[in-house]
Amino acid sequence: MPERKPDIKRLTELSLLTAVSLIMFVIEMQLPPIVPVPGVKLGLANIITVYAVYNYKPQEAALVFTVRVLIGSLFSGNVTALIFSFSGGVLCLLGMILISRISDVSMIVPASVIGAALHNIGQIIAAVFVMNTTAVISYLPYLLFAGSIAGAFTGTCALLVIKRIRPPKD
Amino acid sequence: MKKKILIIISAAIFLVSGALSVYLYNKKPDGRTVEIISDGKVLYELDIENESDREITVEFDGRKNIIKIENSDVYVSDAECYDHTCMKMGRLSQSGVPIVCLPNKLIIRYKEGGGELDART
Structure with missing residues (x-):
């Protein structure tokens, strides 16, 4: 089956990416929070999401993200976080896929910052529904500020990874 | 471009x-009135300056948050949740940032002037 070979190679790569992002997620879980504001964190695992968006098909990046979030929530035993991860992540993923279509890898840091901002907006929308009050919107400026720093960081990391690894472009 | x-x-x-x-x-x-909101409902409105030191227990879904009022200041002293972010956030007066406990749907904040009545209905 010669035509099946690249599929399996791809599947292995995606599994590897998912595993790496899960490891990053678990490591970050052990670190103490930088600032005691709910929702603020570095999001190391998103380095892989950014990398996948730029080097794989949109559905493949979405797959890596979904599996990571689902298994990650099992690892952390934190079901509430799953809602926030998903609402933020989906919005972020859509935005970043769109940006990666209209620009190239050189724009990965701004794209990542915009992605982080979309992630924060998704989180707050979810929080409004979960908490049943609009009071949480007052958190948005802090989340966006922390998010844009975290986004610049993850974007830079992803850029470094892309520069070092020559991925098989389909 | x-x-x-x-x-x-x-x-x-x-x-x-x-x-x-x-x-x-x-x-x-805006003021010195502190609201304690649980699951979208305002449970307490405290005039923090004239409030005597005491403890308030708010329960959501069987999980308790112990809110302490001390020297005209509010903080969460104990929370039955997995991350205790609300406890780490410290005292409300340190900044205007609301104290939030996401798993127990609790918010403690300074009341804003007007426009917040619909949150209660």
Whole structure:
């Protein structure tokens, strides 16, 4: 089956990416929070999401993200976080896929910052529904500020990874 | 051109949110009335200056948060949840930032002037 070979190679790569992002997620879980504001964190695992968006098909990046979030929530035993991860992540993923279509890898840091901002907006929308009050919107400026720093960081990391690894472009 | 737009948007997000955060963080709260909101309902409205030191227990879904009022200040002293972020957030007066416990749907904040009545209905 010669035509099946690249599929399996791809599947292995995606599994590897998912595993790496899960490891990053678990490591970050052990670190103490930088600032005691709910929702603020570095999001190391998103380095892989950014990398996948730029080097794989949109559905493949979405797959890596979904599996990571689902298994990650099992690892952390934190079901509430799953809602926030998903609402933020989906919005972020859509935005970043769109940006990666209209620009190239050189724009990965701004794209990542915009992605982080979309992630924060998704989180707050979810929080409004979960908490049943609009009071949480007052958190948005802090989340966006922390998010844009975290986004610049993850974007830079992803850029470094892309520069070092020559991925098989389909 | 697209590149410029992307850079401008991301820089704008950073600068505007940064400026807004600094402004909100340093802003004096509108009043000294503190609201304790659980699952979208305002449970307590406390005039914090004239409040005697006491403990308030708020329960949601069987999980308790112990809120302490001490020297005209409010903080969460104990929480039955997995991350205890609300406890780490410290005292409300340190900044105007509301204390939030996401798993137990609890918010403690300074009441804003007007427009907040619909949150109660």
